[in-house]
Amino acid sequence: MVQQIGRQFDEIVWPKLEPGIKAQYQKYGYTRNIGPEKTGQPNGINQGEPIIHLFGQDGKEYLRLDVYTSQSRNHTRWHYHTKDDWDDHKGNIDLYHNSLPKWGSE
Template identity: 35%
Template structure:
């Protein structure tokens, strides 16, 4: 076999496998000397099989790592939506549910994703989300906190606002630990009715 073709094959294999599979010299011996004997081709096949197995293990390990991160995010987003509907209760949810899904939740999801992307892997594993939205006319929907220290990272709230001539609106917003929860970061407003809305959780 010509040297330039041999070098091209070596480089191609190295690039395609990111260096995980190294070319076996027995392959080149077999190609240069014809097919070689059965013993050498068997060992080449065994060697290639073991190399492929290593590659699979590495790739599977990466896939598991990726899916665990996604699973953490998915479980937090699922809990966030669940807590929101618990707060709305069966009387408010049918009125604002669809608009919440279309208008508010995608923004809420974006904020959670950005917050989690700024954390390291260990911190993400120990995140906690509160499971008791406030009732009556309280604003709290849920808080996401560092599970080890117990300190809140981000707080999601909804405020009932009465606007003269317009009626009642729900203002969805959040607060972050970056500014010590002082600023209101708006996610959007949803109109409820001109009539007084029921209490949360009712």
């Protein structure tokens, strides 16, 4: 299951999100990130919104990578937010699964 989700992310999600995320990186640079690891979460990995926060050369957050997971865990919607409009969901790539394990599980 993990390989299937990884393949779907690599083949479907990342190619659509990468250009927008890369443009933000080129605009603001990078100093650090928070996530995806987080103590207290299942398997020590953030399980949803948000997963990763990116911080620029000025030390301020400029991007959040999120994934919405349906309660039944058979649908995820991958998207990101940027500091120019935190409320806007950019990307919105939907994946459908038979079932989804907790992130980081095998």
